[in-house]
Amino acid sequence: MVGHDDALVLDDPVGRSLRGPHAHLARTVGRAAGYVPAVATFCALPADPDAADWADLAELLGPGELADMFSNAAPPPAGWEPVFFLEGRQLVLPAGAPPGLPSTAGVVELGPDDVPEMLDLVALTRPGPFWPRTLEMGTYLGVRDNGALVAMAGERLRPPGWTEISAVCTAPGARGRGHAARLVAALAARVVARGERPFLHVAEANTGAIALYERLGFTTRRHVTFQGYRTPGSP
Known part of the structure; x- marks a missing residue:
């Protein structure tokens, strides 16, 4: 049974899903990960991504594609166009x-x-x-x-x-x-x-x-x- 401390995985629910139970639905480049097309648009980077991580995500998704970062608060480099921001819980x-x-x-x-x-x-x-x-x-x-x-x-x-x-x-x-x-x-x-x-x-x-x-x-x-x-x- 999951314990109280295991709630920390919910700080990165997309990344932990893609590296765990949903690994069979994942595609990756370096430390960037995302779901395969038509499953979900969610993607994940480490909590402290560097320029190489953002470059890997751009390669993974392709030019002009949606990077649905879910609740990852890391700001992207210049050239990444904001699409949406939605407050939630x-x-x-x-x-x-x-x-x-x-x-x-x-x-x-x-x-x-x-x-x-x-x-x-x-x-x-x-x-x-x-x-x-x-x-x-x-x-x-x-x-x-x-x-x-x-x-x-x-x-x-x-x-x-x-x-x-x-x-x-x-x-x-x-x-x-x-x-x-x-x-x-x-x-x-x-x-x-x-x-x-x-x-x-x-x-x-x-x-x-x-x-x-x-x-x-x-x-x-x-x-x-x-x-x-x-x-x-x-x-």
């Missing part, structure tokens, strides 16, 4: 705290055949990055209404001992029915059952989601700034 389920357990009735596991519907739901609700192969990062669960996928959530980053819950979204016409709570609780229970701890990230402005996660037992570990840059050169 990282929440964890405290050790020994059972996840909230709303009814999981109607929750189903999603697979490759469901990806087109999952992409449509993400395009409609915009919960955050989700690509054609993101499903390979972990288990995804959904709720269907008359056969149509109306809500989903899944596992994303996997730093050792932890699993991130992400892509929590519900179609506008299906909100207010507790789908998000059931999905997050079901995923958290699975994570805890295998001896890991759940965590998640949320935009600071999404107060409704923060309140939901706190009701399910999650607490804020730290505030973060999500940021991305464009690599130098033209694609």
